[in-house]
Amino acid sequence: xxxxxxxxxxxxxxxxxxxxxxxxxxxxxxxxxxxxxxxxxxxxxxxxxxxxxxxxxxxxxxxxxxxxxxxxxxxxxxxxxxxxxxxxxxxxxxxxxxxxxxxxxxxxxxxxxxxxxxxxxxxxxxxxxxxxxxxxxxxxxxxxxxxxxxxxxxxxx
Ligand code: SF4
Ligand code: SF4
Numbered sequence: 001x002x003x004x005x006x007x008x009x010x011x012x013x014x015x016x017x018x019x020x021x022x023x024x025x026x027x028x029x030x031x032x033x034x035x036x037x038x039x040x041x042x043x044x045x046x047x048x049x050x051x052x053x054x055x056x057x058x059x060x061x062x063x064x065x066x067x068x069x070x071x072x073x074x075x076x077x078x079x080x081x082x083x084x085x086x087x088x089x090x091x092x093x094x095x096x097x098x099x100x101x102x103x104x105x106x107x108x109x110x111x112x113x114x115x116x117x118x119x120x121x122x123x124x125x126x127x128x129x130x131x132x133x134x135x136x137x138x139x140x141x142x143x144x145x146x147x148x149x150x151x152x153x154x155x156x157x
Contacts, residue, residue: 005059006072012038013073013097014052017125018081022046028125028132055080055092061110070106077101080110088119088144096125099134115139119148 016030023046025031033040039049054073055061061071061080073079077098085091092114096102102111102122114120119140126134138145 006057008038008057009072011072011074013079014054015039015049017073017079017095017097018048018052020046020048022048026132027123028129055082071110073097076107077104078107085119087147090117091119091121094120094122096123099125099127099129101125111139115141117141119144121148 012034015034017028019025019027020031023031023033031039033045039045056068056071056073056079060082061068070076071080074097077096078101079095079097081093081095083091083093094102094107094111101107102124111120111122117140119138122137122139124134124137126132138148
């Protein structure tokens with residue numbers, strides 16, 4: 001696990017967006033343990049929650065002009081997630097926290113940069129924020145995009 005150089009602060013975006021198999025929490029279902037201070041079972045939270053760090057928390061996302069706080073998922077509206085994939089090598093998943101947020105200037109610019117080298121899957125959020133993921137879009141080197149399959153849909157963290 002990468003050593004975090006930032007703190008989640010008031011962000012709890014991944015507690016809604018990502019699936020947590022240990023507690024049967026589905027993608028885009030708000031976890032029943034979310035509370036005002038973050039997680040009501042923090043000391044006993046599942047291993048998936050302990051190990052997950054978005055790319056912002058890892059300090060990977062940087063933008064010019066010292067405005068990287070604007071890329072925290074609850075602020076910019078997307079979670080950048082990285083996982084090595086057995087078939088596609090290094091792969092990024094961009095999860096919309098807010099519907100349409102992946103099309104905003106800064107997230108779009110970052111996706112375009114990543115896609116020059118890596119497979120990037122963007123998971124969009126339904127407009128009503130109730131019916132789970134809306135769609136997924138792939139970007140990246142053409143040979144990787146053409147091989148992207150439904151198997152990658154089952155990301156859980
Ligand atoms: S989305 Fe990132 S910054 Fe937000 S709570 Fe999860 S790990 Fe922390
Ligand atoms: S158990 Fe805690 S850390 Fe895990 S998703 Fe729920 S609120 Fe978040």
